[in-house]
Amino acid sequence: MALDAFFGPAAAPARPVRSEPRLVRGVLIGTALAFLAIFLVLPLAVVFAQAFAGGVQAWLDSLVEPDALAAIRLTLMAAAIAVPLNLVFGVAAAWCIARFEFRGKSLLTTLIDLPFSVSPVIAGLIYVLLFGLNGWLGPWLRDHDIQIVFALPGIVLATIFVTFPFVARELIPLMQEQGAEEEEAAIMLGASGWQTFRRVTLPKIRWGLLYGVLLCNARAMGEFGAVSVVSGHIRGETNTMPLHVEILYNEYNMVAAFAVASLLALLALVTLVVKSLLEWRYAGELAASRRH
Amino acid sequence: MAAATAGGLRQPSVLPGFGLTLGITLTYLSLIVLVPLAALVASAAGLGWDGFWKSVLQPRVLAAFQISLATALVAALVNAVFGLVVAWVLVRYDFPGKKLVDAIVDLPFALPTAVAGIALTGLYAPNGWVGGMLASLGIKVAFTPIGITIALIFIGLPFVVRMVEPVLQDFEAEQEEAAGMLGAGRLATFVRVILPAILPALLTGFAMAFARALGEYGSVIFIAGNLPMVSEIVPLLIVIRLEQYDYGGAAAVATMMLGVSFALLLVINLLQQWVRSRHGS
Numbered sequence: 209m210a211l212d213a214f215f216g217p218a219a220a221p222a223r224p225v226r227s228e229p230r231l232v233r234g235v236l237i238g239t240a241l242a243f244l245a246i247f248l249v250l251p252l253a254v255v256f257a258q259a260f261a262g263g264v265q266a267w268l269d270s271l272v273e274p275d276a277l278a279a280i281r282l283t284l285m286a287a288a289i290a291v292p293l294n295l296v297f298g299v300a301a302a303w304c305i306a307r308f309e310f311r312g313k314s315l316l317t318t319l320i321d322l323p324f325s326v327s328p329v330i331a332g333l334i335y336v337l338l339f340g341l342n343g344w345l346g347p348w349l350r351d352h353d354i355q356i357v358f359a360l361p362g363i364v365l366a367t368i369f370v371t372f373p374f375v376a377r378e379l380i381p382l383m384q385e386q387g388a389e390e391e392e393a394a395i396m397l398g399a400s401g402w403q404t405f406r407r408v409t410l411p412k413i414r415w416g417l418l419y420g421v422l423l424c425n426a427r428a429m430g431e432f433g434a435v436s437v438v439s440g441h442i443r444g445e446t447n448t449m450p451l452h453v454e455i456l457y458n459e460y461n462m463v464a465a466f467a468v469a470s471l472l473a474l475l476a477l478v479t480l481v482v483k484s485l486l487e488w489r490y491a492g493e494l495a496a497s498r499r500h
Numbered sequence: 501m502a503a504a505t506a507g508g509l510r511q512p513s514v515l516p517g518f519g520l521t522l523g524i525t526l527t528y529l530s531l532i533v534l535v536p537l538a539a540l541v542a543s544a545a546g547l548g549w550d551g552f553w554k555s556v557l558q559p560r561v562l563a564a565f566q567i568s569l570a571t572a573l574v575a576a577l578v579n580a581v582f583g584l585v586v587a588w589v590l591v592r593y594d595f596p597g598k599k600l601v602d603a604i605v606d607l608p609f610a611l612p613t614a615v616a617g618i619a620l621t622g623l624y625a626p627n628g629w630v631g632g633m634l635a636s637l638g639i640k641v642a643f644t645p646i647g648i649t650i651a652l653i654f655i656g657l658p659f660v661v662r663m664v665e666p667v668l669q670d671f672e673a674e675q676e677e678a679a680g681m682l683g684a685g686r687l688a689t690f691v692r693v694i695l696p697a698i699l700p701a702l703l704t705g706f707a708m709a710f711a712r713a714l715g716e717y718g719s720v721i722f723i724a725g726n727l728p729m730v731s732e733i734v735p736l737l738i739v740i741r742l743e744q745y746d747y748g749g750a751a752a753v754a755t756m757m758l759g760v761s762f763a764l765l766l767v768i769n770l771l772q773q774w775v776r777s778r779h780g781s
Contacts, residue, residue: 330540430613
């Protein structure tokens with residue numbers, strides 16, 4: 209490879225005293241790229257290579273097979289319930305935390321972030337302990353014929369738990385940076401609270417909101433550990449896409465496992481592309497930590 | 501502004517909706533997070549003091565904690581070193597495709613862990629692209645603690661890069677120039693001037709990667725081989741106890757793990773305060 213094309217004029221130092229010799233620069237860039245290639249690009253390439261190892265037809269067959277379709281449907285449904293609920297919560301939490309000063313605010317902010325520090329397995333376990341047959345509410349639920357664990361409600365609860373902070377932690381810093389002056393002006397001029405939110409706040413936070421929803425959705429559709437604990441693994445019924453991947457993999461059905469996995473990888477790539485576009489185009493309307 | 505009005509729970513504001521939004525926030529937080537976590541601790545407490553420790557101090561549990569802690573630590577260290585290099589290269593140098601490289605750093609946050617798990621296993625299994633090469637050198641990766649570490653490096657990769665990047669970006673050129681003018685070499689300038697400035701962010705990223713790695717499940721179980729006492733991680737042990745209907749035992753190990761996670765969370769919060777006090781944002 210032509211090194212000059214690679215480390216050409218673009219890398220010319222602005223201040224000689226703040227840059228390294230060309231050799232050091234080359235070694236550092238090479239190390240970084242090699243590290244990322246081995247740990248990120250290679251696994252991604254394997255997913256698509258294996259998925260299409262049996263040809264496009266085999267790939268497609270693995271996706272339209274009834275159990276796979278059921279898994280795709282369940283994943284979409286769980287995300288369609290969990291994401292809007294976390295969205296409403298995130299907006300409410302951001303409004304009270306970013307717009308008011310009250311006691312216990314920093315504690316509340318810490319508690320909202322709590323689910324990120326809990327192992328996904330524990331996130332599933334807590335609902336089994338509460339709603340499982342031998343759990344705290346198990347006997348009562350059984351008497352009333354309500355099933356939560358090993359059914360859709362349990363899967364949704366576990367998904368909500370692991371994606372709980374996404375929207376809130378995106379909006380809180382953004383709304384804190386923006387300040388409350390415009391909302392205060394709207395209220396003084398006679399707008400109602402709802403009008404103020406819809407006409408003043410919402411246009412200011414929409415890209416941050418989308419950013420939070422995007423990350424929330426990616427995690428909701430891809431969650432494995434928490435959902436695995438509460439799902440019960442009933443094929444065609446309580447298997448989400450990631451769980452379906454696991455079952456196929458354990459049956460040594462590699463082409464089908466990687467075919468479903470490739471669909472999830474595609475979702476991840478689309479998420480990354482939209483996220484990067486938001487960071488480049490609407491940097492000023494995202495929280496400061498997201499600006500590149 | 502920051503001081504609360506005497507006796508009041510909150511400062512007065514013309515904006516409406518405080519009661520409603522705080523009500524929604526607290527209700528939702530309690531129902532989804534706080535009550536279920538309390539049920540976990542209550543289940544563990546149901547074993548009694550002796551029962552709890554008997555359940556947690558079994559050799560298989562201790563071995564799992566040892567494996568989880570050791571692999572998470574090594575993975576976080578690798579990420580600290582290479583994450584720093586990646587952040588440095590992304591902030592300081594220009595090269596073709598830099599934006600693409602910057603975007604792909606977040607892949608582990610977006611890629612489902614199960615997908616990462618089977619991809620890494622496919623790669624490092626003895627018949628895989630990399631595993632085959634390593635096998636001819638006599639190195640076995642998949643189904644050993646090394647495999648666990650590789651999965652944990654993957655999922656913890658973005659933390660150090662994303663913590664260090666903004667701090668490196670804001671670093672004042674003057675200090676570095678002064679060091680250079682006064683005769684310090686680049687390495688000395690880096691070690692004595694730049695490294696101390698980015699150390700809080702580096703440690704925060706390291707602690708975050710470590711915490712995330714400790715609880716990770718999906719990407720690890722495929723590549724680990726899951727041999728008790730050898731390559732069995734704590735989250736898997738919780739699942740195994742649950743599958744044996746040993747609810748109390750699962751809750752005990754989970755409570756222990758939660759304790760470790762909360763201790764780490766406290767450390768991370770203190771580190772972040774340190775970052776903020778240094779960089780005043």
